Amino acid sequence: MERPRLRLPERVRAGDVVPVRALLMHPMESGLRLGPDGGRVPRRIVYRIACSFEGEPLLVMDLEPGIAANPYVEFAFLARRSGTLTVVYTEDGGAETAVEAFIEVEA
Amino acid sequence: MRGYRLCVSRLVRPSTAAPGHGQSRRHFLRLALLGPAAAAWPGVSLAATERFDSEVALFTAGRPVRADGLNLEAPPVAESGYSVPVTVTSAGTGPDRVVRVRLLAPDNPLVRLATVTVGDTGVPLRLSTRIRLARSQTVVALAETAGGQVLRAEAAIAVVVGGCGFDLPLEPG
């Protein structure tokens, strides 16, 4: 899998809303498409995106083939303390790729 | 996508999501929202309606469905069904905080798009992603609150798919 891309502010104040934007370049092959040879292209999708902050789950997305190629998710959480946000992508077959970002929260 | 907001819950009659109601209401919505474009849409097969209704039933588990408290934002017209932005929002906090969201595309070959489990983010729900649409249809978001209520919102999206006529806006060139 390609390197996931994650954007969030580097430094915020406690009580701020922290926007999270995560993108992974991935074909999200639906399994419902015919290839050039006329045969069905086998399904290969990212079926889970798990976002956690210091080990606590913030958002877990279970994806179906109806999610667009290059799955993108945007959400927000409340800045309470400094720590690491982790996003783990799991694709069919079990392969995983993860990206982390540290956010410093000023009191 | 700013400016493409569509607060569908205002346009929808409170729904009980009873099996069999889905198709006619969606049909009504199309006519109401899209006018002449709706006439060009192929009818929904009975099997597709059943798949959708069973998805709804699975999520609601017999609980009543509220048509307020949840918004689904999407462009009313999508140039292409390959990647359509959608945003689910809810102002609910405390017991009304959204803990789970399911996105459904009734007229896709696979009705279920995604299920999102929301942890303690500390802020009201605002979730954006991008979906595939096989054709024009009304996308449905279902949500479950911490207090166990089920919310529903819809957004009608006309998919141009290469221009099913020039009655829909199409960029020149």
Place this chain on the structure above:
Amino acid sequence: MTGQPAKRGVAAVLGAALLTMPAAAADDLRIAYLAATCAGCHAPRADAPADPAADSPMPALAGRPADDTLAALKAYRDGQRPSAVMAAAVAGLDDATLAALARHLEATSPPNRPNASGQPGAAP
């Protein structure tokens, strides 16, 4: 290219005739303009066969019998012959205009470009 001094005389005669037909002359520019719009697509490729009936998505129109061209233009306009491009191209043109355009195209010699055999196109 060969000189055509005789034709200058013909032009002068036609010019004199137009003195007494200002309305027809005015129409000439309009039809000549419309014919020019056709040339945006309908010019023979350098490698195209000389036969205008040969299969080409945009056949040469110059020198074609006016009746054939007129029938085709009407069929496109009225939707009897399917072509979204041609339907748009002739939309809103009345029968008289299409007939004048067809006659104009018939009277036009094919462009004097070398064809596959390296010879200039034939003048009418």
Place this chain on the structure above:
Amino acid sequence: MTATRQPFTATRRRVLGLAMLATGVMAVSARGATPAPPRIVVLGGGAGGAVAARTAKRLGGEAVSVTLVEAAPSYVTCFFSNWVIAGLRAMEDITHGYAGLAADGIAVVHGRAEAIDRDARAIRLATGETIPYDRLILAPGIALRHEAVPGYSEAAALTMPHAWKAGPQTTLLRSRLEALGPTASIVMLVPPNPYRCPPGPYERAALMAHRLKATGRAGARLTILDAKETFSKQALFQEGWERHTPGMVQWLPPSVHGGILSVDPATNSVETGLDVFSGDLITVIPPQQAAPIAVDAGLADPDGWCPVVPAAMRSPMDSFVHVIGDAAKAGEMPKSAFAAASQGRVAAVAVLADLLGWPRPEPRYFNTCWSLIAPDDGVKVGALYGEKAGGIATVKGFVSQPGEPAAERRRAVDEAENWYAAITAEMFG
């Protein structure tokens, strides 16, 4: 009329007769003295300018003098330059000379125009020479606004080619594409509307991916960072990319990539609101506006494009000037060679009607944009346009559909090739 001219067609003779009549009337009014015919000057020898000049001369004959001012001795068409980048055509195939215009009796001046003196009704060349006009048809094309992309410049274009003006940039992008490895990453920046050739970037992506795949480099990836949320023929392109080169082309709108912040030629990277995108090859198509000569002459709006009166492509700022082609704001017509040629014909007959006292024909604006999705898979979009509420608006349009039979797509490729032959014949004779 000299013995070396082409034989006249019957129709040309009739129109020329009209032209002679007009000349005669002027001669009478001047009490026997033969005045010089009115001067039509066309500035810019692209699709719009060349077609305007040739239409004016063909229909106006000896009743008008037509001069074309163009800096370049030969013209490389931007249309079909994507075919060259992908190795489907050679540079020679899209390079044309102006000899045919001179043979028509058009005075072709190869010089760089420096300014338009609207008061004196003359063009000033870099050599100091001035060319007076009675009517000016201005077809100057676009200027690339390199500076609109932070970090980009004319110098940076040697590292991150735009290839949006055909010529050395086309050759550069082609050679850079050829040099890429089997798993190379390419990043393409696409500007906001309006810009020259709306479907061009997406055709380029399709053809670059085709070239890479056809040369054993299917592992390469092309990421489009677009300034727009949607684009021309989007579904057709997205379907085509997936069908012909699955997984090779990724398109990201600003709502996903977060907006272009800057480019860095030193590190071959692009910073967006989401992340830094690095590439082995980065191609930047910068935002555009009308060429400086039109802007400097006060013929452009604050947005950098030249407004026109729809009936004749005449400038509302100067009734002696008509602006055509990519520099003009032609309502719903896209900036394409086909559209420019269509506008060139309208401007030419409007100028003739104006100068010679003929009734002006109602304009019929038309456009078709063909795009290749693969060498044997073509799509098109186009329309007839008319004057509507003071602007140029679509009257009747057409567009290819997803899932069309292969034969129809192949036919669209034939049409595109046929059109190329037709328009270059119309431009250059």
